[in-house]
Amino acid sequence: MQRIYLDYAATTPVLPEVLEAMVPYFSGEFGNASGVYSWSRTARQALDQARDQVAKVLGAQPEEIVFTGGGSESDNLAIKGAAWAYRDRGRHIITSAIEHHAVLEACHWLEGQGFEVTYLPVNGEGLVDPQSVKEALRPDTILVTIMHANNEVGTIQPIAEIGEIVRDTKAVFHTDAVQTAGVLDINVDHLNVDLLTLSGHKLYGPKGVGALYVRKGTRLVPMIHGGGHERRRRAGTENVPGIVGLARALEITHSERESENARLQALRDKLISGLSAIPYTRVNGSLAQRLPNNVNVCFEFIEGESLLLTLDMRGVAASSGSACTSGSLEPSHVLLAMGLPHEIAHGSLRLTLGRGTTEADVDYVLGEIPQIVERLRAMSPLYRG
Amino acid sequence: MYSEKVMEHFQNPRNVGEIDDASGVGEVGNARCGDIMKLWIKVEDGIIKDIKFKTFGCGAAIATSSMVTELALGKTLEEAEQISNQAVAEALDGLPPIKMHCSNLAADALHAAIQDYRRRNG
Numbered sequence: 001m002q003r004i005y006l007d008y009a010a011t012t013p014v015l016p017e018v019l020e021a022m023v024p025y026f027s028g029e030f031g032n033a034s035g036v037y038s039w040s041r042t043a044r045q046a047l048d049q050a051r052d053q054v055a056k057v058l059g060a061q062p063e064e065i066v067f068t069g070g071g072s073e074s075d076n077l078a079i080k081g082a083a084w085a086y087r088d089r090g091r092h093i094i095t096s097a098i099e100h101h102a103v104l105e106a107c108h109w110l111e112g113q114g115f116e117v118t119y120l121p122v123n124g125e126g127l128v129d130p131q132s133v134k135e136a137l138r139p140d141t142i143l144v145t146i147m148h149a150n151n152e153v154g155t156i157q158p159i160a161e162i163g164e165i166v167r168d169t170k171a172v173f174h175t176d177a178v179q180t181a182g183v184l185d186i187n188v189d190h191l192n193v194d195l196l197t198l199s200g201h202k203l204y205g206p207k208g209v210g211a212l213y214v215r216k217g218t219r220l221v222p223m224i225h226g227g228g229h230e231r232r233r234r235a236g237t238e239n240v241p242g243i244v245g246l247a248r249a250l251e252i253t254h255s256e257r258e259s260e261n262a263r264l265q266a267l268r269d270k271l272i273s274g275l276s277a278i279p280y281t282r283v284n285g286s287l288a289q290r291l292p293n294n295v296n297v298c299f300e301f302i303e304g305e306s307l308l309l310t311l312d313m314r315g316v317a318a319s320s321g322s323a324c325t326s327g328s329l330e331p332s333h334v335l336l337a338m339g340l341p342h343e344i345a346h347g348s349l350r351l352t353l354g355r356g357t358t359e360a361d362v363d364y365v366l367g368e369i370p371q372i373v374e375r376l377r378a379m380s381p382l383y384r385g
Numbered sequence: 386m387y388s389e390k391v392m393e394h395f396q397n398p399r400n401v402g403e404i405d406d407a408s409g410v411g412e413v414g415n416a417r418c419g420d421i422m423k424l425w426i427k428v429e430d431g432i433i434k435d436i437k438f439k440t441f442g443c444g445a446a447i448a449t450s451s452m453v454t455e456l457a458l459g460k461t462l463e464e465a466e467q468i469s470n471q472a473v474a475e476a477l478d479g480l481p482p483i484k485m486h487c488s489n490l491a492a493d494a495l496h497a498a499i500q501d502y503r504r505r506n507g
Contacts, residue, residue, distance in 0.1 A: 305443035306443055309395060313396065323418070323487070343416030346419040378401070379439055380439060381423040381439040381440065381441055382416065
């Protein structure tokens with residue numbers, strides 16, 4: 001049976017040329033970058049080069065890049081680190097209702113520490129209104145954190161516009177760009193951000209490595225204390241192969257993004273229009289402000305996990321915002337924030353395309369899904385043909 | 386995460402459908418939680434002669450529905466009332482812990498159908 005992977009927003013395979021760049025640093029050039037001998041110099045040079053590569057894509061200075069253990073760590077460092085550093089100035093934070101859990105849970109934790117958090121709503125298309133940020137800002141707002149693009153429904157938020165609003169205040173502005181690095185322009189001066197999170201494994205690099213851009217002058221209290229690594233912002237011996245891989249992957253995906261985006265967008269639109277032909281189906285998220293690889297639909301009267309299990313039996317890997325797949329009793333917080341009723345949110349399906357996706361894959365899926373939906377609906381007491 | 390037996394019942398569910406002239410109908414769960422089970426029974430001489438279900442829910446919800454119809458078919462009402470959610474889960478070689486509460490309602494649907502039958506034949 002053929003296997004079709006359509007969950008690129010969850011993780012991506014490491015590109016062969018990325019793996020090749022990483023391999024020397026596992027065993028041959030294994031040195032700790034902090035030493036004074038030749039092994040260390042080699043490791044240090046690799047780190048410096050990686051930092052330059054990442055900074056270049058971001059339009060930043062190398063010393064503004066902090067390497068971390070992944071996207072969640074970068075989000076935590078940005079949010080908790082900034083909140084702690086600026087807590088004497090104020091205790092108010094603004095975020096949105098559709099952030100990744102790494103942002104939402106960090107904010108929840110801060111609420112327990114005496115901070116106050118405003119969770120901005122989104123409209124039915126899953127977009128944050130910049131005006132709502134303006135209205136939520138207070139003299140004691142120290143941090144605004146809004147994701148660049150949503151991981152579930154693929155909506156691209158007006159970050160540059162929000163950044164312009166926040167720039168006129170004393171608050172710092174963070175964006176989680178985990179879904180957009182290597183896909184969209186993430187130049188920090190174009191986006192008007194002070195902090196930006198990215199992750200290696202979402203852009204065809206390795207897992208367990210991420211980066212945080214920290215604009216010069218932005219203060220952060222470190223989350224991990226220890227040695228003086230990463231300019232005292234993140235202690236721990238540097239993951240040299242991982243960092244080299246992240247940088248190489250970002251460089252490749254960023255430089256090839258225009259042609260790849262055009263290719264994916266055509267496949268995405270074919271999928272969306274094909275799936276929309278199934279009765280009682282709705283497309284979730286803005287069609288205009290949308291990642292080129294994201295498809296998110298709800299099939300009424302059926303439940304998402306059943307759909308995923310059946311797809312898996314037919315070789316297709318996808319994901320859903322149903323309660324059963326979120327690991328809680330509630331369906332996706334993103335779909336609920338967009339105003340979908342619970343019973344419909346349970347029936348969501350996310351297909352995210354990537355470099356390995358072909359038109360044949362899309363055709364296969366478009367052949368399978370209508371049958372699966374029909375079969376599950378025939379079993380559903382909610383469906384009245 | 387599911388046992389082979391759960392997957393087998395999920396893939397080939399037994400007794401899917403409705404019974405037009407059912408002696409009793411039971412429905413449990415709600416759409417908000419993502420699980421609804423509806424179960425029809427045909428009772429003759431105190432024995433469940435036919436049984437059908439329709440379920441909106443996850444893999445566990447569909448597999449437990451299928452299993453409970455298999456366990457109850459041909460049983461007396463008294464025997465069928467003894468079938469518990471736990472027994473259904475065990476007959477499927479167990480369910481993941483998180484599913485034990487939210488999606489393991491099939492026996493409740495069976496009991497609701499039997500109650501409905503008793504009410505009708507008061």
